[in-house]
Amino acid sequence: MSTLAHDGNAMLGRQLRRIRNNPGLLVLTQTMPITMLLFFGYVFGSALAMPGAEYRSFLVPGLLVATAANGLMTGMFQAAQDTHRGVMDRFRTLPMSRAAVPLGQAGADLVVTAVGTVPFLLVGLAVGWRIEGSALEAVGALGLLLLFRFATAWAGIFLGLLTRNEEAAGQLGGATFILPLLSNAYIPTEGLPGWLRTLAEWNPISAVTMALRDLFGNAPVPDGAAWPVAHPVAGSLAWCAVLLAVFVPLAVRRYARGER
Amino acid sequence: MTSTYAVLSEGLEKRFGEVHALRGLDLAVPQGTVCGLLGPNGAGKTTALRLLTTLLRPDAGSARIAGHDLLRDPAAVRRRIGVTGQYASVDGELTGRQNLQLFARLHRVRGPAERAGELLDRFGLTEAADRPASTYSGGMRRRLDLAASLVRRPDVLFLDEPTTGLDPASRNRIWDAVRELTADGTTVLLTTQYLEEADQLADDIALMGQGRVAHTGSPAQFKAVIGARVEVVVTDPDFLVKTAAVLDQLTGAEPSFDHERRAVGAVTRDGTLTLPRLVRELDAAGVPLLDASIEPPTLDDVFLRLTQEEERAA
Numbered sequence: 407m408s409t410l411a412h413d414g415n416a417m418l419g420r421q422l423r424r425i426r427n428n429p430g431l432l433v434l435t436q437t438m439p440i441t442m443l444l445f446f447g448y449v450f451g452s453a454l455a456m457p458g459a460e461y462r463s464f465l466v467p468g469l470l471v472a473t474a475a476n477g478l479m480t481g482m483f484q485a486a487q488d489t490h491r492g493v494m495d496r497f498r499t500l501p502m503s504r505a506a507v508p509l510g511q512a513g514a515d516l517v518v519t520a521v522g523t524v525p526f527l528l529v530g531l532a533v534g535w536r537i538e539g540s541a542l543e544a545v546g547a548l549g550l551l552l553l554f555r556f557a558t559a560w561a562g563i564f565l566g567l568l569t570r571n572e573e574a575a576g577q578l579g580g581a582t583f584i585l586p587l588l589s590n591a592y593i594p595t596e597g598l599p600g601w602l603r604t605l606a607e608w609n610p611i612s613a614v615t616m617a618l619r620d621l622f623g624n625a626p627v628p629d630g631a632a633w634p635v636a637h638p639v640a641g642s643l644a645w646c647a648v649l650l651a652v653f654v655p656l657a658v659r660r661y662a663r664g665e666r
Numbered sequence: 667m668t669s670t671y672a673v674l675s676e677g678l679e680k681r682f683g684e685v686h687a688l689r690g691l692d693l694a695v696p697q698g699t700v701c702g703l704l705g706p707n708g709a710g711k712t713t714a715l716r717l718l719t720t721l722l723r724p725d726a727g728s729a730r731i732a733g734h735d736l737l738r739d740p741a742a743v744r745r746r747i748g749v750t751g752q753y754a755s756v757d758g759e760l761t762g763r764q765n766l767q768l769f770a771r772l773h774r775v776r777g778p779a780e781r782a783g784e785l786l787d788r789f790g791l792t793e794a795a796d797r798p799a800s801t802y803s804g805g806m807r808r809r810l811d812l813a814a815s816l817v818r819r820p821d822v823l824f825l826d827e828p829t830t831g832l833d834p835a836s837r838n839r840i841w842d843a844v845r846e847l848t849a850d851g852t853t854v855l856l857t858t859q860y861l862e863e864a865d866q867l868a869d870d871i872a873l874m875g876q877g878r879v880a881h882t883g884s885p886a887q888f889k890a891v892i893g894a895r896v897e898v899v900v901t902d903p904d905f906l907v908k909t910a911a912v913l914d915q916l917t918g919a920e921p922s923f924d925h926e927r928r929a930v931g932a933v934t935r936d937g938t939l940t941l942p943r944l945v946r947e948l949d950a951a952g953v954p955l956l957d958a959s960i961e962p963p964t965l966d967d968v969f970l971r972l973t974q975e976e977e978r979a980a
């Protein structure tokens with residue numbers, strides 16, 4: 407086995423074992439989007455022009471992507487924690503592949519996200535969300551979702567390695583909850599004033615959310631949307647490619663460099 | 667030449683902004699020996715270890731670890747070293763066993779589970795093996811930390827204050843582990859605040875001050891810097907002056923009197939005066955001896971004196 411595959415696999419095992427040792431945290435993070443679906447879906451849903459059931463199927467893809475964007479927070483917090491507690495330094499003195507630590511972390515995050523999506527989708531089905539497109543498109547939607555999570559995890563890992571400080575990462579991570587607020591995840595962007603709409607539609611979350619709505623058949627692409635939302639699948643793939651192309655090398659370099 | 671030294675550094679420098687943490691560190695640790703790096707807080711011990719273990723890049727200077735160039739081939743250096751930092755660096759959310767298995771796997775040890783079991787046993791952690799490391803006491807975590815550096819026997823082991831804050835039993839366990847390793851040919855570079863530790867373990871001591879090595883030598887050589895303290899107690903105060911004369915002859919040092927305790931003290935220049943000789947000489951002079959002692963100098967005395975000299979020089 408190549409060094410990267412072997413070490414990455416060992417690091418993946420480490421992350422999964424941590425989660426198994428402390429499953430409470432996982433349950434907590436996974437109940438969050440479910441709670442938001444019920445709150446937003448029934449509380450906001452009743453105040454919006456859109457009928458409640460329709461808003462809830464609009465909301466399911468939005469919350470899926472907003473949750474995926476939390477990869478940023480998770481990645482940042484874990485990387486900062488490992489740095490802060492000296493674990494990163496120990497890994498750095500080991501004869502292991504320099505990409506293994508971030509890769510293992512991003513990989514484990516992906517596994518957790520994939521598993522955590524299942525209960526959320528079941529609750530979604532219970533409140534009226536349906537897969538209205540083909541099975542193949544639905545699989546594509548989930549694949550895109552995981553790809554996006556993977557990309558945001560790498561960005562988070564880089565930021566965590568950069569801040570090094572657990573508390574700062576926690577604070578910063580908490581602030582990432584506003585990212586989906588400026589997107590089409592919870593609200594349709596058509597109603598926003600021109601410049602704000604453009605800004606929201608260039609938010610990567612918007613492209614991926616639109617792609618999911620499109621592939622699940624939950625909502626049509628709005629007229630006059632910015633390019634990434636108007637061509638949601640291509641737009642999402644492009645965003646993920648850009649994020650990965652930028653943050654994978656940055657994170658690996660940052661890890662290898664340490665605090666030299 | 668280089669191959670006989672497990673650690674050989676020349677002129678290592680490191681700055682952190684304004685702080686000139688290392689100002690030309692020269693170290694030569696022969697293979698299979700233990701070198702104790704001593705020095706007051708902030709002397710640069712941790713920085714030196716972090717440089718030598720590839721965690722920091724020096725601003726100047728060079729080093730070879732186990733025959734590999736630190737700057738040109740850090741990956742080869744990493745294959746030959748074990749490192750335990752000043753602060754515990756195991757994963758608190760994994761159990762002790764899981765930690766050791768992980769490091770065994772990363773070191774490509776065959777049979778990681780067996781190896782983890784062996785080490786847990788050796789460091790007295792078997793009972794706590796399946797608890798998260800975050801629940802360990804400081805000493806247990808320290809032992810786990812050391813065990814994690816030993817999953818595969820390193821050629822050169824770096825230990826930053828390995829026994830700070832440990833109880834005597836834990837400290838002995840770590841000392842024994844270090845002795846076993848050196849018996850197997852591992853070279854150890856350790857920093858410590860405890861001179862007793864250096865005395866117990868180190869073949870050579872390098873005393874650091876102001877970012878460089880200020881003094882080197884064996885523990886015995888260090889102790890010889892300050893002589894032993896001699897004290898004689900007599901039964902009859904009339905003999906104090908006579909006692910002082912004998913001590914003066916033996917030590918060549920100005921005696922000091924403690925009339926209340928009927929005692930005379932003096933500090934020898936070297937460590938050659940023995941208790942039998944002292945007693946013989948005093949007895950021959952007819953001194954009614956009640957008690958006599960030669961306190962060997964502690965490394966603490968030496969350390970304090972040398973670091974004070976260092977600070978005065980700076």
Ligand SMILES: Nc1ncnc2c1ncn2[C@@H]1O[C@H](COP(=O)(O)OP(=O)(O)OP(=O)(O)O)[C@@H](O)[C@H]1O
Pocket residue numbers: 682683685686687705706707708709710711712713714752
């Ligand atoms: N990352 C850093 N950034 C800024 N200054 C640093 C950094 N690391 C060390 N220093 C400074 O470099 C000097 C040497 O520190 P170092 O930790 O090597 O000392 P030490 O001998 O290990 O001390 P101690 O006995 O307290 O562990 C100190 O003045 C310290 O403040």
Ligand SMILES: [Mg+2]
Pocket residue numbers: 711712713752826
């Ligand atoms: Mg230190």
